[in-house]
Amino acid sequence: MKRFSITVTAALIGAIFLGAAAFAATTFITIGSGGVGGTYYPLGGAMAEVLSQADIGVKATSRSTSASRENCRLVAKNTVQIGMSMGSTLYQAAFGVGAFEQDGKLPLNILMNMYPAPQHLVTTSKTGIKSLEDIKGKRVSVGAPGGGDQVLTMLILKEAGIDPDKDISKQQLTQPEGVMALKDGNVDAVFWNFAAPGASVLEVAAQRDVVLVPLPQDVVDKVVANNPFLVPHKITKDTYPGMTEDVLTVADGNYLVVRNDMDEKLAYDLVKTLVENREKFLQITPQAENFVPEKASIGIIDFHPGAVKYFEEQGISMKK
Known part of the structure; x- marks a missing residue:
C-alpha cells in the first residue's frame, strides 16, 4: 500500500507540475475594441476567437471600450495588450500632443494597419x-x-472655424446613444468615424431619412495639409439608402496598437495569425480585404519589431 500511495502521490505531483507548465505557457491577451454599433466591436470579438483558436499559446478576449483614445491609454498601462485606434488619435498619443498633451508620449507601436475609415457627419431630413x-x-x-x-x-471643426463650445450645443454621445438620439430627435447631427457602410447609420436609416453632410473642399484641404495621417475620401452614393451623390469627407487609418516592449515573438505570432486569417474577418466586415501585407504594413509611427519581422518575411521593405 505504501508503494501504491507513493506512486499515486508522485503522479498527482507530476500532473500538477504539467498543468502549471501548460498554464504558464498560455499568454492572456485582452483586445480593446469599441462601442456596439461600430466596426471595432464585432471585429475585436472575431480577432479574440481567431487568436485563441490558433496554436500560438494565446488566450484572447475582447473588451468593449470608448475606442481609440481610451485604447491607447489602456495599452500604455498594459491593461489591454492590443488596442484598436484611429490614426489621428494614435499620432497624438505617440507624440504626446493634442488630446495626449497631459499624458506625454505613450510607449506605443503599430502591430498592423487595419483599414481606412471615413468621418461621417450624419443628420436626418x-x-x-x-x-x-x-x-x-x-x-x-x-x-x-x-x-x-x-x-x-x-480637427475638422478647428479648420472650419467652428467653436464646439460656443457655436453648437455640444453633445458627447457613444455610437449607440447617438443612434437613439437621432431616431428620437434629441440631437440634430452626429459625427461618427467607422468603415462604410456603418451599422449605426443603417440602423437610423431603417426608421428615418438619413442625410450625410459633405465637408467643404477647402476644409478637407486644410485638414489633410495639417494632419498627414488623414486623406481625402468620398463616401460613394451607393453606400447608404437615400444617397443621390458622393459625399466628400476625410478618412482616417485604423490600426492595431501594442506596447513597444511586447515580446517580439508574441507580436510576430499575433500579426501573422491575424493577416493569414483574413477570410474569417471578411465575414465580419468587408474592410478586412485590407488585411494583406502590402496594406497592413503601411503606418504613421514605428511598427513593433515583431511585426516588422513578419512583413519583411513577406517581401515588404519596412522603413526604419
Whole structure:
C-alpha cells in the first residue's frame, strides 16, 4: 500500500507540475475594441476567437471600450495588450500632443494597419442641415469622450472655424446613444468615424431619412495639409439608402496598437495569425480585404519589431 500511495502521490505531483507548465505557457491577451454599433466591436470579438483558436499559446478576449483614445491609454498601462485606434488619435498619443498633451508620449507601436475609415457627419431630413455651416446653433454630438472620432471631429471643426463650445450645443454621445438620439430627435447631427457602410447609420436609416453632410473642399484641404495621417475620401452614393451623390469627407487609418516592449515573438505570432486569417474577418466586415501585407504594413509611427519581422518575411521593405 505504501508503494501504491507513493506512486499515486508522485503522479498527482507530476500532473500538477504539467498543468502549471501548460498554464504558464498560455499568454492572456485582452483586445480593446469599441462601442456596439461600430466596426471595432464585432471585429475585436472575431480577432479574440481567431487568436485563441490558433496554436500560438494565446488566450484572447475582447473588451468593449470608448475606442481609440481610451485604447491607447489602456495599452500604455498594459491593461489591454492590443488596442484598436484611429490614426489621428494614435499620432497624438505617440507624440504626446493634442488630446495626449497631459499624458506625454505613450510607449506605443503599430502591430498592423487595419483599414481606412471615413468621418461621417450624419443628420436626418427634418433638421434642414445640408452643409457643415448649418450645424451652428444645433445639437451636435462630437463623439464619445475618449473616442478617436471626437479627436477627428475637433480637427475638422478647428479648420472650419467652428467653436464646439460656443457655436453648437455640444453633445458627447457613444455610437449607440447617438443612434437613439437621432431616431428620437434629441440631437440634430452626429459625427461618427467607422468603415462604410456603418451599422449605426443603417440602423437610423431603417426608421428615418438619413442625410450625410459633405465637408467643404477647402476644409478637407486644410485638414489633410495639417494632419498627414488623414486623406481625402468620398463616401460613394451607393453606400447608404437615400444617397443621390458622393459625399466628400476625410478618412482616417485604423490600426492595431501594442506596447513597444511586447515580446517580439508574441507580436510576430499575433500579426501573422491575424493577416493569414483574413477570410474569417471578411465575414465580419468587408474592410478586412485590407488585411494583406502590402496594406497592413503601411503606418504613421514605428511598427513593433515583431511585426516588422513578419512583413519583411513577406517581401515588404519596412522603413526604419
